[in-house]
Amino acid sequence: MASLAIAVVVSQFRTSYIERELSVQSQTEHYVKAMEAHVLYSIQSVDLSLIGFANAIKMLPAKQSHSPETMSDVLSSRGSSFNSDYWISFIDPKGNAVATSTGTNIFGTSYADRDYFKVHLDNSHKGKLYIGEPAIGKVSKKRLFYLSRRVETAKGEFLGVVVAPLSVDRYVKVFENSRFNSDISITLVHGGGKIIARVPNFELAFARDLGPTALFDNVRRASSGTYKTVSVIDGLTRIFSYRVIEGLPLIIVVGSNDTESARLLQQNYLIAGAGLTILLLLMLGAGHFSLRTYTRQEERELRYRTLYTASREMERQLLANEESLKLTGLLFENSGEGMMVTDHDGKILTVNPAFSVLSGYTEKELIGHRAYELASGRNDEEFFDRMFECVTNTGYWKGELWQRNRDGEEVLVSMLVNTVYDEVGNPYRYVALLSDITKKKASEELIWRQANFDALTGLPNRRMFHEHLRQEMKKTDRSQLPMALVFVDLDYFKEINDTLGHDKGDILLKEVATRLSSSVRSTDTVARLGGDEFTVILSELHNAGDVVRTAQEILKKMSTPFQLGENLAHISSSIGITLYPEDGKDAETLIKNADQAMYAAKQQGRNRFNYFAPFMQEATRVRMNLVNELREAVQRDQLRIMYQPIIDLANGAIVKAEALVRWQHPTRGLLNPAEFIAVAESSGMITGIGDWVFRQAAREVQKLQALSSPAFQVGVNKSAWQFHDDGSNYQEWLDFLQELKLSPHSIIIEVTENLLLETANNNSDRVLAFQHAHMQLSLDDFGSGHCSVAFLKRFAIDYIKIDPAFIHQGNDGMLICEAIIAMAHKLGIKVIAEGIETPQQLTALTAAGCDFGQGYLFSKPISGEELEKQLQKQCSPVYK
Numbered sequence: 001m002a003s004l005a006i007a008v009v010v011s012q013f014r015t016s017y018i019e020r021e022l023s024v025q026s027q028t029e030h031y032v033k034a035m036e037a038h039v040l041y042s043i044q045s046v047d048l049s050l051i052g053f054a055n056a057i058k059m060l061p062a063k064q065s066h067s068p069e070t071m072s073d074v075l076s077s078r079g080s081s082f083n084s085d086y087w088i089s090f091i092d093p094k095g096n097a098v099a100t101s102t103g104t105n106i107f108g109t110s111y112a113d114r115d116y117f118k119v120h121l122d123n124s125h126k127g128k129l130y131i132g133e134p135a136i137g138k139v140s141k142k143r144l145f146y147l148s149r150r151v152e153t154a155k156g157e158f159l160g161v162v163v164a165p166l167s168v169d170r171y172v173k174v175f176e177n178s179r180f181n182s183d184i185s186i187t188l189v190h191g192g193g194k195i196i197a198r199v200p201n202f203e204l205a206f207a208r209d210l211g212p213t214a215l216f217d218n219v220r221r222a223s224s225g226t227y228k229t230v231s232v233i234d235g236l237t238r239i240f241s242y243r244v245i246e247g248l249p250l251i252i253v254v255g256s257n258d259t260e261s262a263r264l265l266q267q268n269y270l271i272a273g274a275g276l277t278i279l280l281l282l283m284l285g286a287g288h289f290s291l292r293t294y295t296r297q298e299e300r301e302l303r304y305r306t307l308y309t310a311s312r313e314m315e316r317q318l319l320a321n322e323e324s325l326k327l328t329g330l331l332f333e334n335s336g337e338g339m340m341v342t343d344h345d346g347k348i349l350t351v352n353p354a355f356s357v358l359s360g361y362t363e364k365e366l367i368g369h370r371a372y373e374l375a376s377g378r379n380d381e382e383f384f385d386r387m388f389e390c391v392t393n394t395g396y397w398k399g400e401l402w403q404r405n406r407d408g409e410e411v412l413v414s415m416l417v418n419t420v421y422d423e424v425g426n427p428y429r430y431v432a433l434l435s436d437i438t439k440k441k442a443s444e445e446l447i448w449r450q451a452n453f454d455a456l457t458g459l460p461n462r463r464m465f466h467e468h469l470r471q472e473m474k475k476t477d478r479s480q481l482p483m484a485l486v487f488v489d490l491d492y493f494k495e496i497n498d499t500l501g502h503d504k505g506d507i508l509l510k511e512v513a514t515r516l517s518s519s520v521r522s523t524d525t526v527a528r529l530g531g532d533e534f535t536v537i538l539s540e541l542h543n544a545g546d547v548v549r550t551a552q553e554i555l556k557k558m559s560t561p562f563q564l565g566e567n568l569a570h571i572s573s574s575i576g577i578t579l580y581p582e583d584g585k586d587a588e589t590l591i592k593n594a595d596q597a598m599y600a601a602k603q604q605g606r607n608r609f610n611y612f613a614p615f616m617q618e619a620t621r622v623r624m625n626l627v628n629e630l631r632e633a634v635q636r637d638q639l640r641i642m643y644q645p646i647i648d649l650a651n652g653a654i655v656k657a658e659a660l661v662r663w664q665h666p667t668r669g670l671l672n673p674a675e676f677i678a679v680a681e682s683s684g685m686i687t688g689i690g691d692w693v694f695r696q697a698a699r700e701v702q703k704l705q706a707l708s709s710p711a712f713q714v715g716v717n718k719s720a721w722q723f724h725d726d727g728s729n730y731q732e733w734l735d736f737l738q739e740l741k742l743s744p745h746s747i748i749i750e751v752t753e754n755l756l757l758e759t760a761n762n763n764s765d766r767v768l769a770f771q772h773a774h775m776q777l778s779l780d781d782f783g784s785g786h787c788s789v790a791f792l793k794r795f796a797i798d799y800i801k802i803d804p805a806f807i808h809q810g811n812d813g814m815l816i817c818e819a820i821i822a823m824a825h826k827l828g829i830k831v832i833a834e835g836i837e838t839p840q841q842l843t844a845l846t847a848a849g850c851d852f853g854q855g856y857l858f859s860k861p862i863s864g865e866e867l868e869k870q871l872q873k874q875c876s877p878v879y880k
């Protein structure tokens with residue numbers, strides 16, 4: 001019976017027209033299965049990522065917004081680009097893109113019109129994977145189709161959609177490589193009808209609707225099958241096999257031309273025949289049916305076709321599985337990411353080569369061991385408890401943990417764990433993906449340090465200080481123990497840089513940091529805000545006196561000389577203190593308070609500390625207003641220069657004048673320098689104002705010399721600040737004088753005795769520079785300070801102006817004046833007496849040999865025009 005059946009079949013096989021078609025069919029079915037395996041595998045692996053991200057988003061704390069930043073962080077672990085096979089994006093419940101794993105800004109692009117979004121919005125797909133129709137990407141402009149999942153809260157509230165756009169190109173490439181002759185067509189069709197990928201003629205075919213073609217007539221009848229038709233894409237007649245991929249709206253269609261199949265048939269004839277024979281024998285043996293029952297030729301053919309198909313199906317199944325396994329294997333073996341598979345108990349079943357590289361252990365050494373044995377011990381039990389809880393509840397965990405590699409080194413890994421469940425829903429396998437992020441973390445830490453700590457001193461920087469301040473305030477709120485915020489600013493630190501160099505300045509700042517830290521408890525915070533500004537947070541104060549003690553200690557430590565290499569530097573510091581919660585309720589107020597208190601300490605003469613007091617706020621407000629008004633005053637031309645004549649006491653002629661700046665204030669009238677110069681100095685405006693005064697005075701002296709004599713001089717005051725500041729632009733001034741064809745002698749630079757004393761070491765070069773430029777120097781307010789004769793010699797002072805206080809002191813004062821005049825003349829210095837108000841004073845000074853005089857007796861400060869008029873009248877002396 002069996003031999004009869006074989007004889008019948010073989011004879012049919014050789015001759016029937018069906019043979020050719022069967023051969024084609026078997027070939028196309030083979031393709032269909034292989035392609036299905038490929039598509040299925042690729043979709044499953046992308047879907048695994050989608051599930052992971054959907055879970056990660058779902059697990060974000062309720063309060064945490066699904067902001068683009070948060071989403072970018074969550075998605076960044078994929079770190080893909082638009083050139084990858086796929087990437088992942090998150091779309092909000094309104095259909096607007098939030099972020100994508102490529103890091104590209106797609107925020108706000110609307111995807112509300114995409115089919116997959118609508119499906120998840122309606123929840124008509126019940127949270128399952130949905131594959132959207134192919135389309136051109138809105139941002140990437142690539143040909144794509146879309147894997148997507150709905151994201152919702154535990155209560156079913158719609159949070160948005162995670163979507164993985166898959167590049168169709170990858171399928172086209174695989175299909176192309178799988179064709180062994182050019183007649184074969186391979187097409188991946190979306191269940192909605194549109195072509196996703198096709199070879200050949202991909203460009204032509206992409207997104208073409210096959211809904212109205214023979215394919216869908218067949219699909220509606222059966223989920224797989226074979227038919228013969230003319231292709232709507234390239235017009236060739238083919239035998240097509242198709243298969244709807246189970247559970248997915250995707251159809252694989254493979255078409256083959258029958259001429260080619262005849263050739264193939266020759267090759268496969270014996271194999272196919274043998275396979276069929278075996279199958280027939282088996283089936284016959286099992287008694288399933290008897291060929292004898294088929295009497296009619298058509299029935300036999302039909303039966304034969306079924307049997308043949310079944311036999312090939314078995315063979316293909318094996319091939320397809322093999323294909324799928326091969327692909328999985330390739331991925332596993334070649335992935336750059338470490339992979340580890342464990343059983344439900346955490347026992348390692350397999351690892352890939354990348355994992356061996358990461359851990360230093362071979363697969364053989366690891367199999368059978370528990371995954372946790374690789375942990376380094378840096379993560380505590382609580383960490384692992386949380387991790388297991390998460391995996392148990394969600395099937396997923398993503399995070400960082402420390403492992404120890406074979407060499408005993410600790411390696412920080414980023415790990416993603418997914419669970420594979422068995423058919424009854426129990427964990428069956430855990431699959432972990434790991435990558436070594438030790439170096440990445442170290443560089444992140446470095447970046448973090450750079451962002452939060454001062455590179456020079458290693459102290460917390462301004463940013464970190466703000467952080468600490470807020471924490472300490474919270475601590476105070478809890479403990480009810482007050483906290484003090486202390487601002488420490490070095491006095492005249494700029495001088496150190498200017499005289500000893502920036503490097504020495506740096507050494508000093510580092511030493512300051514050390515001294516500050518050693519002045520406080522380890523629980524207090526010392527930070528550097530920048531430049532020479534430091535802050536100290538004295539937290540949880542049990543005793544108010546501790547603040548004073550610490551401030552005094554800091555003052556002492558700062559004024560102890562600093563050994564900077566071979567140089568010894570002397571500085572001091574000014575300290576401002578404010579208390580929390582007494583003086584302010586928020587960080588900004590406290591910082592402002594401490595700054596104001598410190599400013600007040602500077603104003604009071606430096607090297608001291610000052611507690612914040614509310615009046616300082618008012619003083620600061622007034623000062624700020626004044627600064628703003630002064631700024632406007634400069635722009636609106638409200639500054640004036642008055643000239644006070646200086647008389648040659650020998651003949652009563654006006655031979656010089658002192659330029660004095662005034663501010664014509666719009667509401668307060670004419671203001672004296674005392675009312676605004678301090679503000680001009682502290683706001684840095686002094687440089688501009690000083691420069692303006694100099695130029696005005698130079699222009700005026702040009703006129704005055706023309707009216708009297710080329711020897712006429714105007715004195716301009718130069719503030720100490722103009723020497724501290726690098727704005728000692730004497731070269732520009734000299735050039736200006738040259739422009740006006742004036743000799744440098746036309747201008748006398750007036751500096752105070754204190755300026756010379758205070759900055760004798762550091763500013764001497766700048767003071768001397770004026771002299772080298774042949775401008776004369778006059779020492780203002782002589783006698784009020786402690787200028788030594790050596791100073792006068794060293795700076796080769798041309799004039800000294802006696803402090804008016806001596807002139808107004810009667811006989812005692814006059815004795816001092818006489819002594820000053822005698823000494824000055826011995827040194828070759830001329831003397832100008834300031835503040836002469838009475839004829840008696842004048843007589844006494846003249847008798848003492850004083851050279852020049854200025855004061856109300858002769859004239860108040862007057863305008864330039866007025867002075868010009870007076871000079872015109874010079875022929876009639878003011879007195880005698």
Ligand SMILES: Nc1nc2c(ncn2[C@@H]2O[C@H](COP(=O)(O)OP(=O)(O)OP(=O)(O)O)[C@@H](O)[C@H]2O)c(=O)[nH]1
Nearest residue numbers: 489490491492493494495497502505506530531532
């Ligand atoms: N060496 C060094 N100097 C710095 C650094 N940062 C800022 N400075 C300088 O520190 C000085 C601080 O200026 P101020 O506080 O205005 O000057 P000061 O001379 O201390 O004046 P007062 O505070 O009024 O006593 C400036 O000259 C800056 O150039 C640094 O990192 N290293």
